[in-house]
Amino acid sequence: xxxxxxxxxxxxxxxxxxxxxxxxxxxxxxxxxxxxxxxxxxxxxxxxxxxxxxxxxxxxxxxxxxxxxxxxxxxxxxxxxxxxxxxxxxxxxx
Amino acid sequence: xxxxxxxxxxxxxxxxxxxxxxxxxxxxxxxxxxxxxxxxxxxxxxxxxxxxxxxxxxxxxxxxxxxxxxxxxxxxxxxxxxxxxxxxxxxxxxxxxxxxxxxxxxxxxxxxxxxxxxxxxxxxxxxxxxxxxxxxxxxxxxxxxxxxxxxxxxxxxxxxxxxxxxxxxxxxxxxxxxxxxxxxxxxxxxxxxxxxxxxxxxxxxxxxxxxxxxxxxxxxxxxxxxxxxxxxxxxxxxxxxxxxxxxxxxxxxxxxxxxxxxxxxxxxxxxxxxxxxxxxxxxxxxxxxxxxxxxxxxxxxxxxxxxxxxxxxxxxxxxxxxxxxxxxxxxxxxxxxxxxxxxxxxxxxxxxxxxxxxxxxxxxxxxxxxxxxxxxxxxxxxxxxxxxxxxxxxxxxxxxxxxxxxxxxxxxxxxxxxxxxxxxxxxxxxxxxxxxxxxxxxxxxxxxxxxxxxxxxxxxxxxxxxxxxxxxxxxxxxxxxxxxxxxxx
Numbered sequence: 271x272x273x274x275x276x277x278x279x280x281x282x283x284x285x286x287x288x289x290x291x292x293x294x295x296x297x298x299x300x301x302x303x304x305x306x307x308x309x310x311x312x313x314x315x316x317x318x319x320x321x322x323x324x325x326x327x328x329x330x331x332x333x334x335x336x337x338x339x340x341x342x343x344x345x346x347x348x349x350x351x352x353x354x355x356x357x358x359x360x361x362x363x364x
Numbered sequence: 365x366x367x368x369x370x371x372x373x374x375x376x377x378x379x380x381x382x383x384x385x386x387x388x389x390x391x392x393x394x395x396x397x398x399x400x401x402x403x404x405x406x407x408x409x410x411x412x413x414x415x416x417x418x419x420x421x422x423x424x425x426x427x428x429x430x431x432x433x434x435x436x437x438x439x440x441x442x443x444x445x446x447x448x449x450x451x452x453x454x455x456x457x458x459x460x461x462x463x464x465x466x467x468x469x470x471x472x473x474x475x476x477x478x479x480x481x482x483x484x485x486x487x488x489x490x491x492x493x494x495x496x497x498x499x500x501x502x503x504x505x506x507x508x509x510x511x512x513x514x515x516x517x518x519x520x521x522x523x524x525x526x527x528x529x530x531x532x533x534x535x536x537x538x539x540x541x542x543x544x545x546x547x548x549x550x551x552x553x554x555x556x557x558x559x560x561x562x563x564x565x566x567x568x569x570x571x572x573x574x575x576x577x578x579x580x581x582x583x584x585x586x587x588x589x590x591x592x593x594x595x596x597x598x599x600x601x602x603x604x605x606x607x608x609x610x611x612x613x614x615x616x617x618x619x620x621x622x623x624x625x626x627x628x629x630x631x632x633x634x635x636x637x638x639x640x641x642x643x644x645x646x647x648x649x650x651x652x653x654x655x656x657x658x659x660x661x662x663x664x665x666x667x668x669x670x671x672x673x674x675x676x677x678x679x680x681x682x683x684x685x686x687x688x689x690x691x692x693x694x695x696x697x698x699x700x701x702x703x704x705x706x707x708x709x710x711x712x713x714x715x716x717x718x719x720x721x722x723x724x725x726x727x728x729x730x731x732x733x734x735x736x737x738x739x740x741x742x743x744x745x746x747x748x749x750x751x752x753x754x755x756x757x758x759x760x761x762x763x764x765x766x767x768x769x770x771x772x773x774x775x776x777x778x779x780x781x782x783x784x785x786x787x788x789x790x791x792x793x794x795x796x797x798x799x800x801x802x803x804x805x806x807x808x809x810x811x812x813x814x815x816x817x818x819x820x821x822x823x824x825x826x827x828x829x830x831x832x833x834x835x836x837x838x839x840x841x842x843x844x845x846x847x848x849x850x851x852x853x
Contacts, residue, residue, distance in 0.1 A: 281585040281751070283673055284489040285548075285699025292681050311673070314588045314666075329704045329711065332582060347705060349544055349698070 273361060275307045277321035279330065283312030290325055290348050297355050303362055323361060378458025379415075382675055383408035385466045389682025403678040410674025411458075417671055418451030421664025425657050427635040429599070430798035434632060436605040439733060440740045440792075443598075444748055444784050444802035445591070447668045448661075450496045452796060457499040463513045465495035468520030469679075471833065473687050476694045479836035481525035484687040487547040487699045488676030490803075494549055495520055497806050498813070500794050505817025505825045515826045518833035519813060525836065527551035527805050528697035534558035537762040538706050547697025550752035553776045553804035557714075557756035560775045561768030570765040572709040572757070581712050587669065588662050590746040596658030598743060603639075603654040612650065615640050700755040707758045713766070714757015714773035719749040721777020729785055740788040740800075742781045748802035753777060776804075783807035790814035 276294060280287035287310035294308050309321075313333040316324055324334050324342045331344050343357045374380050386407035390400050426448060433441035454461060469491065476482045485491060498516040507515055528535075528545035531554050535546045546554065584590040603611075615630060621643035624630055638644065639653045687694060704711050722744030733739050753773050760772025784800050787810040791800055801807060817825060 280699075280701055282489075282587045282669060284669065284676065285487045286701040288488070288677065288680055289486065289696075289698055289702075292684065310677070312587060312669070314586050327701065327705050329582070329701070329708050330585065332579065333586070348702065 273306060273322040275309070275321040276323045276325060277316070278308070278310045278325045279313045279316055279334070280310075280327065281313065281330070283310060283315070286327065286348055287311065290327075290345070293349070293351060293354060294325065294358070297351060297358055301355065301359060301362065301364060303358075303364075376459055378454065378462050379408050379411035381459060381462040382411050382679075385462060386675075386678040386682070389679055389686070393682055393685050406674050407678050410671045410677075411454075412671070413674065414451060414454065414668050414671030417664050417667030417669075418455065420667060421448055421451060421661065423635075424660035424664055425595070426661065426664075426798055428639070428657055429602075429661070431632055431635050432599075432606050432611075432639075433602050433798070435611055436602050436609060437741075439738070440788075440797060441602070442740045442742050442784065442788060442797070443595075443661075443799050444742055444745045444780070445665065445799050446493045446801055446803065446806070447665045447672070448799035449791075449796055449801055450493045451664075451668045452799065453496045453500055457496060457503065460499040460503075460512055460516065461492065461496040464499055464516035464520055465492055467513060467517035468495060468524065469683050471517050471521030472524040473690055475521050475525045475833075475836060476687065476691045479525065479840045481529045481836055482691065482694045483525045483528040483545050483547070483697045484684065484691065484694045485524035485528065485547045485697045486680060486684055487549075487697070488680040488683070489672050490547070490549045490699075491520070491524065492672065492676065493801070494523060494806065494809070497801055497810060500796070501790055501810055501814040501817055502825070502829075504790060504793055504814060506821040507817075507825060511823070511826045515829035518829045519809065522833050522836070523549070523805060523809055524697075528695070530555045531558075531759075534561075534759045534762055535703070538703050538758055543695065544702065545695045545697040546700065546703060546755070548700040548752075548755065548803070549805035550700065550748075550755060550780075550803040551805050552808045553752055553779050554755050554759045556779060556804075557772030557776045558759040558763050560772040561760035561763030564764030564767040564771065567765045567767050568763065570767070571707070572713055572761045572766045572769050573707055575709065575766070577709040577712060579708065579712065581715065584715070584746060584750050587747060588666050590750060591665050592659050592662035594658075594744075594746040595661040596655055599654035599658040600651065603650050607650050611636075612640065615642065619643075700751055703755050703758045707761050710757040710761040710769045711754040712757075713769050714754045714760065714776075715750045717770045717773040718753025718756060718777035718780075719744060719746070721753075721774040721779075722749055722781050725778045725781030729781065740785050740792075742784045742800070744777075744781065745802055748780055749777060752780060752803055780804055780807070783811065787811055787814065790818070 278287045278290040291308050291310040313330055316334050324337050326334055327348045328344055328346045334342055383404045387404040390403045472485055476484055498519050502512050502515050528547055531546040531551050536542050624642045641647045729741050756773040756776035757769045761769035784807050787807050
């Protein structure tokens, strides 16, 4: 299924998830992907179907254990653009 | 002139004002019209949602909490929760907060460019909360209008670069690089945890990450769960004590709502009508009441956070984009979970140790209140201990291994209990009695500038704030440049 909505999550859904969202926007532009909605929120809002792709940092991995493997990305460093680029390209099949 | 009146009204409506700030930020980035409309409207909605959350938090939980705590213990109990106190402050100080936040971010860029603290503070919700707090304490100093805005913005910009700066020596050890900074107004607490950690520097290699530690407590990272759980327990304990002191039999059965409201004897119980079953057909069990009130608090904060998310969601990216263009080499200062991935065990150990510090601190405050002088009781909140205590743990671990982690976050737990207690006189003056700011930098700023504001008023106070803002820039011009000299060699 084509990815149309990405949700980045952190504990309070205010700080680091917004950082990830901004980074994702940059990376998607660099990859030439457009028309994808990127949003950020708290891990409380993670439910299957709420987005096509969920992104969290490694320390919150357990929170999204219910989400199938191909619908999530776990980042070991939320500021590492190369890691993000590699994992996103894979999901988008680029 | 009706036209002038219209514009004054627009600019004095906080919701529209923050919308205009977002509009400005989006326009400066050259976004297309549809993005301007979307971003502006979402920001305004965010502010309105925040106000709705504030109202619900008050009537659903906080007012009842204050009254029942007072009845149970004959003293003031304070919940340290930034969202709660900020949402209340925005009712009166919304306009000032919005302007201080906007000008403060501009001045942050100025400091990043012209002083040696080249940090851009990207944790937007903390910028908003600090702006609200500065509006409150400077109002105590008799400031209003543009003098309030300038003074507040100067202090806001100052702490936006100072806080990352004093965390950076330890932050470098946490991340192993100098490219990113910590932007979280618990900074003073983390600095202290790092200093305490240094006492165990010889044991630094013995890190928390070398041991196996259960990660099961990580579920407390979910704000709604941790606030809900804490507030249920607090409401149950406090209501239990109040019931054992005869709260439920205080008002005779059959008292009508009108009699209850008009009788001065019940003045301190006005928000407990549904617990006391005034004018209702059904009776509410106090345990059920305490349970739902505890979760109402979590619900109120959830609504407030949704509002805050909408407000800063547009403003922070604009701020980041503009700052990067104007100060290309500046380091981004980012919210505290950035430190968590480097030491996940220290996160849990730090939280537990800080929380124990918070409970011990509460007991000490209780003894001081009973024996020495009246002081507010700062209840241990899971959220500040989790986010700030965890970060303090990571800092302590980076300096002094597992011993540094435990000692550093324990001292941090004591700090964020005592500091808010010392600040309560200033906030009580402005009518904020049952909720207060939790993280260390808020308390430090309130303590320093709140006391300045109590002694110095008006133009002199504004002058002090402006001078404080200029100091880092003057220092950069006057003092020899050590770091650059080293690089040159």
